[in-house]
Amino acid sequence: MSESSFVLIGAVAGAFGVRGEVRVRSFTAEPEAIRDYGPLMDATGKVILTPKSWRVVPNGLAMVAAEVPHREAAMALRNTKLFVPRAKLPPEAEDEFYFVDLIGLPVEALDGAPLGKVHAVIGGPQDLLEIAGTPGAKGRWFLPFTKVTVPVVELGGRLVVDVPGGLIPWASVPKDSRDQSFAVEEDNDQ
Secondary structure, three states: OOHHHEEEEEEEEEEEOOOOEEEEEEOOOOHHHHHHHOOEEOOOOOEEEOEEEEEEEOOEEEEEEOOOOOHHHHHHOOOOEEEEEHHHOOOOOOOOOOHHHHOOOEEEEOOOOEEEEEEEEEOOOOOEEEEEOOOOEOOOEEEEOOOOOOOEEEOOOEEEEOOOOOOOOEOOOOOOHHHHHHOOOOOOOO
């Protein structure tokens, strides 16, 4: 199986208690659903955790797994990303996307001007796209991932975005007309 056939669904946060339980942060919409996709693997398909039992704890789940015999083994897994084969996940509904499918997509303005690529997706009450490589920008910037700001999503293709003024940190004031909404007005009162 190739790496692209795996989807990131969680990470090991460390040990929980002294008996070898593993604290897992779930990236699934329903945090407890991560246990339903086991065994959990690394990006190459190697089995990392086969959940035998689990319970909800603050900031995640505590799992007992066959591969983790004691606390030290659980601590050694800290920050390990957990993947499952894409085939185990339910199909996305219309207008739903797995974050992993958005990362790396080219980003274009409504007029077709290149605005970089999706570097990361930050999930939360308002998902954010982290955009990198924007020509003329000072660095990465963030765009709310909504139908208004991202009207076109072509998986495997591109994102077309409508950027509200002020979101892109320009290195200098843009000179062309498409960027006038981002221009800084000069103070004429002296």
